[in-house]
């Protein structure tokens with residue numbers, strides 16, 4: 001199975017670039033930028049990564065971002081991910097970034113956008129991997145902040161392909177972001193949203209009906225609503241699922257009960273992704289392997305999931 005998973009061409013459609021910040025790089029950048037970390041060494045960082053829900057992870061995720069300061073920092077972060085992705089036979093990635101996590105720390109748009117672009121261009125030339133960016137709005141902040149972020153992002157319109165919605169889900173439903181998603185739709189951008197990770201099925205309904213998303217990030221809790229599953233399948237909305245993330249954030253009790261199999265039985269276009277690999281203990285192939293073992297996926301099922309990921313890409317090469 002290991003070889004099959006390694007050798008298959010795959011796309012990754014749910015990866016937060018800031019979630020690929022490995023403890024080693026966090027330490028290196030903290031030193032480079034003279035930023036004090038609340039950890040003495042890499043082992044201490046790793047042992048702090050014990051999560052009991054989404055928020056307990058997000059608190060450390062936002063704290064970790066503080067080491068990202070210069071264009072070179074953003075370049076290094078992106079290039080390291082793309083290098084790893086290419087080594088796992090990922091031919092294409094549509095990558096999330098969180099601008100509000102950086103502008104709130106007074107980092108300039110040019111700094112992160114130019115760092116990301118340089119890494120993406122060099123990785124294409126050196127490694128043959130295709131990558132595009134999806135800008136996410138932080139849903140724990142008000143829509144007015146997302147609208148300002150959207151206006152600033154339009155100065156870089158050719159550097160990203162879509163918008164998404166992430167951060168703390170419960171209490172921040174998709175409908176609160178209707179206006180900014182409408183603006184993004186009018187600008188010809190692709191639309192995605194995290195929904196049904198910790199929120200119930202109503203969050204997924206809203207992402208579809210109020211935001212008009214083209215893919216759903218996670219979607220796990222849609223499993224409790226048969227008419228919703230049928231709607232997702234009928235509209236061919238891919239789910240970008242993240243098994244190790246679900247396990248580490250305790251949003252599934254046991255990987256053997258992961259919702260992916262049931263969605264697949266209903267004909268939903270399911271995909272496997274890594275979400276925040278530096279925090280959840282595995283990149284894409286480790287996610288495929290963990291779910292293959294837990295759900296006893298057959299080689300044909302693994303091929304189908306990998307093929308789904310290529311079909312669900314917004315950009316077809």
Ligand SMILES: Nc1ncnc2[nH]cnc12
Nearest residue numbers: 016166167168194275276
């Ligand atoms: N799994 C996740 N859910 C919501 N927001 C996130 N930001 C980074 N990872 C996330």
Ligand SMILES: [Zn+2]
Nearest residue numbers: 166194217275
């Ligand atoms: Zn995510």
